[in-house]
Amino acid sequence: MMKFKRLTTEVGEGSLQMFSDxxxxxxxxxxIMVVFVVMEMVKENDATLTRKLKESKEHCKESDTNVQLLKAQVHRAVLDAHNGVISTMKPGAN
Known part of the structure; x- marks a missing residue:
């Protein structure tokens, strides 16, 4: 019973303060844990976005190269067609 009384007194005097501490x-x-988790999520998201940006830039370079190749092919085809028309217009070309 004394122990209970002592514990009751301790709770009344100090344990409530300890409880709020x-x-x-x-x-x-x-x-702190929430901030850490959010920071980790931001890092992962940032890494994912950085990777996707890099992939997009590489894809853009490849696309630009393909466009340049297609332009060159069209230009050659136009020149070939033009030369073909001119050669058929020359006397004795047939």
């Missing part, structure tokens, strides 16, 4: 620590630790 413990609550503060728990909330603080929880906030």
């Amino acid at each position: 413990e609550m503060f620590v728990e909330v603080f630790e929880l906030n």
